[in-house]
Amino acid sequence: MANTDLTALTGDYAIDTAHSTIGFTVRHAMVTNVKGKFLDFSGSLHLDGGNPSASSASIDVKMESIDTGSADRDGHLKSADFFKIDEFPTMTFRSTSAEALGGEDYRITGDLTILGTTRPLTIDLEFNGAAKDPFGNERVGFEGKAEILRSEWGLTWNAALETGGVLVSDKIKLNFDISAIKNA
Numbered sequence: 001m002a003n004t005d006l007t008a009l010t011g012d013y014a015i016d017t018a019h020s021t022i023g024f025t026v027r028h029a030m031v032t033n034v035k036g037k038f039l040d041f042s043g044s045l046h047l048d049g050g051n052p053s054a055s056s057a058s059i060d061v062k063m064e065s066i067d068t069g070s071a072d073r074d075g076h077l078k079s080a081d082f083f084k085i086d087e088f089p090t091m092t093f094r095s096t097s098a099e100a101l102g103g104e105d106y107r108i109t110g111d112l113t114i115l116g117t118t119r120p121l122t123i124d125l126e127f128n129g130a131a132k133d134p135f136g137n138e139r140v141g142f143e144g145k146a147e148i149l150r151s152e153w154g155l156t157w158n159a160a161l162e163t164g165g166v167l168v169s170d171k172i173k174l175n176f177d178i179s180a181i182k183n184a
Contacts, residue, residue, distance in 0.1 A: 006049030009130055009140060013180035015043040015059070016139070021177040022061060026150075027169035034073075040065035043093075045180050047140065052100040057108055061091040081157040088115050096120075104128075106142075114153040121146055123176065137181045144176035 023037040043059035063085045066077050078085045095110035104127040112121035128141035149170045150156075158168055 006047075006052075008049065009047050009138075009182075010049045011047060012183045013045040013047060013140060014183060015041075015045065016179045016181050017041060019179040021175070022059070023175045023177075025173040025175070027171070030163075030169075034068055036066060036068035036074075036077075038062070038065050038091075039067050043178075045140075045178075052106060053098055055095075055098040055106075055108070057093065057095040057098075057110065059093040063089055063091055082155055084115060093121065108144075112148070112153075115155065117153045119152055121148065123174070125176075139182070140180050142176070142178045142180075144174075144178070146174045148172050148174065 017040075020041075021037055022041055023035060025033050025035050028034045038061045040062035041059060043057065045058075046054075046056045048054035063083045064078060066074050066083070068074055068077070077083055083091075092113045093110050095108050097110075098106065098108045100106055101124075106125040106127060107122060108125060109120060109122045111118045123144045123146045125142045125144040128143055130138065130140045133139055150172050151170050
């Protein structure tokens with residue numbers, strides 16, 4: 001890590017979407033994992049190195065940008081069975097609290113809104129470091145993960161399997177690789 005003085009990192013940052021990923025993993029047919037990501041999103045961070053609990057995050061995800069590597073599956077996910085993107089084009093996260101857990105570990109809690117339903121979400125984060133890139137941008141990086149039950153946001157479509165179980169698990173694993181650039 002090029003810069004370990006967290007106080008120097010205090011400021012406002014824009015998420016660099018070209019170098020960041022918002023992804024997910026879901027169990028399919030009870031036997032394998034399907035991974036996907038969102039290609040169009042924006043967000044901002046406010047970091048307070050001296051008082052991490054004063055830090056915050058805001059992210060907006062365009063649901064039409066879902067990409068699982070299968071156009072047919074992506075089309076189904078965009079439909080009324082799942083995300084209803086015509087009615088609910090954006091998924092949002094707005095933080096409500098942040099805490100330092102020790103070392104490079106942090107936790108941010110906020111409101112995740114999907115399909116017009118807002119519920120709390122807690123994301124465990126690891127601070128990956130800070131550096132000045134070759135273009136003079138001050139960058140920070142975080143990796144994060146969380147789990148949700150999609151049914152809690154009204155995502156309940158499923159199909160029973162002949163051998164027992166269901167086609168799509170309720171549990172979704174979320175993963176985040178975030179690179180953010182400090183605002184000038």
